[in-house]
Amino acid sequence: MTGHVTSEDLKRYFLKDKFAAYVGIELISVGEGRARARLEVKPHHLNGVGIVHGGVTYTLADLAFAAAVNSRGHVAVAINNTISYIKTPKGTNIFAEASEVTSNKRLATYSVNVLDEEGEIVCVFQGLAYKKNQKVDFFESV
Amino acid sequence: MTGHVTSEDLKRYFLKDKFAAYVGIELISVGEGRARARLEVKPHHLNGVGIVHGGVTYTLADLAFAAAVNSRGHVAVAINNTISYIKTPKGTNIFAEASEVTSNKRLATYSVNVLDEEGEIVCVFQGLAYKKNQKVDFFESV
């Protein structure tokens, strides 16, 4: 067994994220400072005016951010996130695509776009993470 | 029957927020540009490292923000939110307290603190909302 971290290891790692699972978020791919997540929108994801709740799109973006930053191998925690809500999504699925903008010894910044099925950007998210000295244990049992 | 909007009207209005209900958020009080919400933290609210998920505290803050801004009587939508994560909450319950900072014809800004049971601030949230011409219909059936 090698130390190589596969996309499957990371997906398994994120299965431990109980809230992401409760919301119904699926991690599609992850690695090299990038991640992609998906959510099928259901009635319990809506807000009082019948559109996808801002907390849902935020959580989707945040999960992609966390997966991407942890894919670098160190445990990192979000310290500041900013989200701009651009438009109402069309279709059933929404997707979050996270990619690393900067990463140094202690801080990392990520950009996450949330898109709808038509490929239009629904939300723009900028995340700032603090990297701990601790390594991510991808092989730990879930 | 008068046009006076009671706290009960607003609570009822927010019952229509399916995601807030799914997450388990309770609106405690609302009115005059302020709102207070509560969440009892349960296992499905945790992230992969066993602490309250950032999406949960964000959703709690966002709900308090939405309730507070809508308490002014016009439908408002969040256009930009920023959240700083300060510390891990202690105890079972977390609370969000939203209050209006500014409000003009089109834009409103709100400050929301998320606190734990010991009264310590867990997250600091700044929300910017766009106010629509449409009035909130508090008396509409849920």
Place this chain on the structure above:
Amino acid sequence: MTGHVTSEDLKRYFLKDKFAAYVGIELISVGEGRARARLEVKPHHLNGVGIVHGGVTYTLADLAFAAAVNSRGHVAVAINNTISYIKTPKGTNIFAEASEVTSNKRLATYSVNVLDEEGEIVCVFQGLAYKKNQKVDFFESV
């Protein structure tokens, strides 16, 4: 001579801030996690459409933030700031009022309002600072 830090010490400390001086910002008061700064708006502070430049109000808010956070005695650096622009200021002077929201061993958050002469809020600013182990040397010669 005692170790007591006076408002004059802090003002002197901030005189070392060459850019704040170049812009024309004056620190009015500082201490106990709070600070107040003032700017008299002149033609070179305007943008292309003849109103106060967003970089000016930001710099005013940032200086009040820096003064307030350093008033706690540890060197702190801003790591993330968010600013919402609410309205065009009226009158000649603008003021920034910074106050501490949270402060723990490593992170501090501050809220800064920029106001015009009529006392109306022009900008709302949320600052997140990282506190270094180093102490502020208020008695160092300028």
Place this chain on the structure above:
Amino acid sequence: MTGHVTSEDLKRYFLKDKFAAYVGIELISVGEGRARARLEVKPHHLNGVGIVHGGVTYTLADLAFAAAVNSRGHVAVAINNTISYIKTPKGTNIFAEASEVTSNKRLATYSVNVLDEEGEIVCVFQGLAYKKNQKVDFFESV
């Protein structure tokens, strides 16, 4: 004479930005939702601890953002900006590179990176603008 907007028109337009000129910012290129600006760092750009002031890098990023968003032909105003400070710049010049992330009828979001001479990212900036109905008059005399 055609209605075609050249990079020179836009540069001329931004010469009207008195504060950018006062700070010493130069607009290098602009067009199609993108812009690049430069600043040669001088002693009056430094803060109290001898590094480039956060208000300077912010103003540089903000100018690139404004140029890029206005290059689309409609007057736009910043309503919310977020900046993360990543590292101290090396060398004499710093550069801001703005690019459009989204743009619809009313809102546009831009991402701006501030880089030092070594090409390393110093700051990451996310800007949200509100687009007015008014057209940019690039041919107006300065």
